[in-house]
Amino acid sequence: MGTTTEHQAPQPALSVRDLSLHFGGITVLDGVSFDAPQGGILGLVGPNGAGKTSLFNCISGHYQPSSGSILVEGTETVRVPAWRMAKLGLARTFQHPALRLDASVLENVMLGAHSWMPGGPVSWALRLPPTRRREREARATALQLLEQTGLGWAAAMPADELSHGLHKGVELCRALLSRPRLLLLDEPAAGLSHGEVEQLIGTVRAVRRDFDLTVVVVEHHMGLISALTDRVVVLDHGAKLMEGTAAQAQSDPRVVEAYLGKEVAR
Template sequence: MTITDDVLLRARNVSLSFSGLRVLDDVHLDVRRGAIHGLLGPNGAGKTSLFNCISGLYRPQNGTITLDGEELLTHRPHALAALGLARTFQHPALDPHLTVLENVLIGADTRIPGGYLTSALRFPAVRRGEREARRRAADLLEWAGLADDADEMPNSLPYGSQKLIELVRAVMSEPRLLMLDEPAGGLSHGEIEKLSERILTLRDDFGFTILLVEHHLGFVGGITDIVDILVEGHNIVTAPAAEAQKHPAVIEAYLGQAV
C-alpha cells in the first residue's frame, strides 16, 4: 500500500476568513487509516475551525478536503454521515426529549434502510435493521458503562455520562472517520483515564480512524499516533506527541502553558 492509499482524510491549502479575519491560512492535514490523530494548539489556534470545515459546519474560501478521495466540500453537512463521517461536540448535543437509548439509536439512522426515525412503511428490512440497531446500541451502552441508564433522560445524568452517550451515538453510525471535539473537556482525572482506554479500544478493537481536537498534549500523549499543532491558523508541527511537546515553536506558542 502506498502512502497516498494509507491516507483516509486529506486537507490541502484550507483557508478560512470571517469578516476579513484570517482564521485558517493554507492549512494541510493527513490522517492515516487506523490512526488516532490529534489536532492541537492554544486557544484561538484554529483547530476547532478546521474541525468544523471537515464536518461541513464551515465552508472554507479555499482548499480541498477529501475523505477516501471523496471531496467533502461539495456535500451538505447532513450528507456527510452517509459518506462515513461522525463527530462529537465540545458540549454534548443530545436531544433532552429522548431517552439515552433513543439518542444513541439516532446514530444508526444511515445504517437502516429508510432511516431509523424516518421510515413509516415498516418494511421487513427496516424492522430487521431496527432490531440489529437496538442490539448494537445495548452492547455499546454496556461497553460504555451506561447500560443501566438506557431508559433515563440524558439531562438527568452527570456531564461525563452525557459525553459518553454522544460518543456511543457517533460510534453507532460505524464511521470511517470518528471526530472527537475536546472529548476530555470537563471530565475528572478518573474519567479522563477511562476515556483514554475507550478511545484506544475504538482504534485497536473496533478499527476506527480517529481525529480529535484538544488543547493540551498531556491527555493525547498516551493515545495518539501523531499530532498536528496549529498556531494562529498555521500548521507549525506534525510529529508524534512526545516530539511535538519538545519542539521550540510549540514551547514558544504555548508560552509556558501546561502541554
C-alpha cells in the same frame, strides 16, 4: 499489479490540503495541510481560538472552507453537506454536545442509526417492517455500545440526568452507531475526572481497534494526547505550526511559545 502500485503508500483516511477559512475579514484557517493515515490516531492541538473546532467543522461539512481541499478516503468533500458525510464514513462528536435532554440515553444513541435506516421519513413514520427490523438491530447495537463504553447503566435514564462529561460518552456511542471509518472527537476529555479520562483512553483504543477506525482527536489534555496519538498537528492562529510526535510537540519552542502563559502539560 505493477511494482509501482505495490509500493505505493496506502491512501490516507483523510487528507487536508491548503485549507483556508475566512469569516469577513477574519482568517480562521490559513493554508492548513496534513494527512491522517488509515487506522491511526492523530492529535490536533493548539491554544484556545487556534481554529481546531473550525477545522473539524470544515471536515464534517458544517463550514464551507474559503479555499483548499479535503479528501476522505480519496473523495473530495468540500462541497458535501454535513448530513451526507455519514454516508462517506465520517462521524464526529462536538465540543459542546447537544443531546435531546428529554429523551433517554438509549434514544439519543439510536439517532446515530439514521444514515443506514432503510426507506425515508414516510416508512420511518409508518414503521414499516424493514424499519422495525432495523430499529431492533439499532437498539441492540446501541445497548452494546453503551455497555462497551461503560455507560450501560445509564441507558434508560433521561439524558439530562447525566453529567456534561458523560454526555460526551453518549455522543461517542451515537457517532459509532453510524458505522464510521473516520471519527473526529472534539475535546472528549473536557469535564471528565482523572479516572474517567483513563477510562476514555481505554475506550478510544478499544473502539479504534474493534471498529477498524481512523481517529482524529482535538484535546487540551496532553496526558490523553500522549497516551493515544501516533502524531500530532499543532495549530496556532489558524496555521499549522508543526507536526510530529506528542513528545516532539511538547518540547518544541514554537509550541511552548504559542501556549505561553497557558498550560501545556497536565
